[in-house]
Amino acid sequence: MPNIEEKDFHPKRNDDEWRNQVETLLKSGNAKFTFQKVNGEMRDMFCTLNPAALPESYNSELTSQAKPGVLVVWDLEKDAWRSMRYESVIGFKFLGDQTVEPEKESSFVRR
Numbered sequence: 597m598p599n600i601e602e603k604d605f606h607p608k609r610n611d612d613e614w615r616n617q618v619e620t621l622l623k624s625g626n627a628k629f630t631f632q633k634v635n636g637e638m639r640d641m642f643c644t645l646n647p648a649a650l651p652e653s654y655n656s657e658l659t660s661q662a663k664p665g666v667l668v669v670w671d672l673e674k675d676a677w678r679s680m681r682y683e684s685v686i687g688f689k690f691l692g693d694q695t696v697e698p699e700k701e702s703s704f705v706r707r
Contacts, residue, residue, distance in 0.1 A: 600632050600686070609685040619645065619667070621690045626672060630687035631680050638686070641678060642695055643669035651675075 608614035621627060622645035629641045644650075650670050662668045662679065671678040672695050 600636075600638075604686055605632075605683075606685040606688060609682050615667075615682055618688060622646070622669060625690065625692040626695055627691055628687075628689045629680065629685060631684045632686060633684070634681075641669075641680070642672045642691070643678065644672060645669055 618627070622643065625646055626642060626644045626649075629643065631639060631641070633639050649672070665682050666679050667682060668677060668679045670676075
């Protein structure tokens with residue numbers, strides 16, 4: 597398990613304005629989060645809240661009923677809803693229409 601220190605976490609992870617900006621960006625495209633899971637493991641997640649990419653059965657109440665400090669997103673690689681705590685965010689990168697970082701190759705393709 598990696599040894600994560602306070603300085604390693606995203607400096608704005610607890611800033612409400614930044615959180616709102618992140619959610620607005622996610623509604624228009626894809627992003628990559630790096631965060632520490634509850635069990636201590638590190639994880640990269642490519643995700644979105646873009647209505648065009650969400651499943652037909654999407655119910656906006658799912659994301660609006662999340663607990664404070666928790667972000668519920670559609671995981672593009674797992675094709676499933678996932679949640680994470682903002683306080684665990686280490687990195688965030690908005691990717692726009694891309695599903696992975698441009699400099700990295702992946703077998704994942706956009707639907």
